[in-house]
Amino acid sequence: MALREAIRAHEALPEGALDESRVRLQGGRTDLVVVAEMVAPSSRVLDVGSGDGALLELLATERGCDARGIELSREGVNAGVARGLAIIQGDADVDLAYYPDDAFDYVILSQTLQATRRPRWVLEQMLRIGRRAIVSFPNFGHWRSRFDLLLNGRMPVTENMPISWYETPNIHFCTIRDFVALAEVLDARIEKAVALDSSGNRVRVTMPWWVWNLLGEQAVFLLTRKT
């Protein structure tokens, strides 16, 4: 199973591991650490939805990357630029079109996929602009989401998805399996995949995939173009 092999591939390469406790102290999220670990040192990186620039700073300082960002919120951009980061105020759904092919080694979309208007288009653009795409997203197939829907009949509100359906900017939720299916549609190869449980710990590799889709509250995928 390709997905499982991809997971093993990531688990087998711990040498690039960052000091998670230090990153956590920097206000980082665990998924950011997982994302950062997937990035080779000194790469050219575009972070789509860079927020206040936490990941950019991590990549620049820990990985020596030429890291640039796009962020929708004015506050996030201005705070990041004031810290000396190269971030542009823009909309992933629009502005990715202006980047040339193969401009970056990695294009990262961390916790943003579900907020885009055109997730498929955004992913296509990422795989065009970058040689690799890294995507982290909340897994709507997590058992708590299913529990809320199945037993309570309510849209889930969790720590990672804290906003009610009527106010959330997240308009395109998907499950880990849904994402794998989209990657197949886009003819993208899954090089690595990591699922994180609600405590931010990695779901053990030995577990079958349906456990991932059930226990993984977040997922991080590294994709490449097949062609």
Added chain:
Amino acid sequence: MNSPVPPEASLRAPSAETGRSEADEPHSPVVRFGPDRPLRLDAGVLLGDLQIAYQTYGTLNAARSNAVLVCHALTGDQHAANLNPVTGKPGWWETLVGPGLPIDTDRFFVICANVLGGCMGTTGPSSTNPATGRPYGLDMPLVTIRDMVNAQAMLLDHLGIEKLLCVAGGSMGGMQVLQWAASYPERVFSALAIATAARHSAQNIAFHEVGRQAIMADPDWHGGHYLAAGVNPQRGLAVARMAAHITYMSDQALHRKFGRKLQNRQMPTFGFDADFQVESYLRHQGEAFVQRFDANSYLYVTRAMDYFDLAADYDDVLANAFRGSKTRFCVVSFTSDWLFPTGGAREIVHALNASGASVSFAEVASDKGHDAFLLEEPELFAIARGFLDSAARAVGITPGRS
């Protein structure tokens, strides 16, 4: 830095004379280039006698790596951070340039030159034409933004500065920043372009044309030879300034400042006196402006902005202007700026993205309109400081006081 003359004296002097004296013998250091080092203008002629008036702040370090060039806007001048010798008012960018400020004169060597075509000591239509001994007037060739930048490059050569840590400017100053990055990419480590565009829009050309027509319709303009006639087209220039000033402000800013409030009266006079405060304010702006600016310079410099279309020199593809550029860019726009709206800034950013250049872009929320780049805007200050600090770190300049 020269000590400014008492402002009262020059303000009381006839403005034509003020223009003359500042044009030829400004209260600034000048560098002169003779016919042996002519400046080739875009108009296709050589300018064999060129004078550039400039101000500097701070100290050039031994490595000559801390030079920052500040480019002024349409009606600005070289007095960015010192008392203006003509108006007696603070420098036009004293909010941003000074000790401990974002463009920190404790750390950086800051240079600001009067633009080519200006009236504060750099060669322009009010300068004396050495061939005739009289002011150039309309005999001065038309100049472009690129001509202005080429002249600044000659000044930097004269000062022995090969590479700039940063080129910074707003509005027309931002146009010069973009031109600098395109013409001399290897000389520009970082570029800060604020409230600007890569080309002047039809709407902005139209506004400029209104101003120029107001000047040329004034009988005192004398076909451009008013200095020889000993007069000054003050009414035309004042109207030009009034019209332009409206474009520098936002509707909200005008409303907040003046609303429909009446000027020193309880009732409208049912006449054409300045009943409204906003009218009185604009009249004051016009009157103050003619004391410090030359009418022909206004024609020349507005024309230079009109002609600015950076992509036109690069097969109409703006990204080509920055192809392979190592310069770090920071582009800033303001939400309420309708003269240089965010769309124009975004065009620059998209071109920089397409060219692979490193760029930051921030839109600052402000209701102050285009003028915001000259005013108290803490978010702009934080962005400029962060951008310059990052550039300074990258070239190994010691951090300033926080």
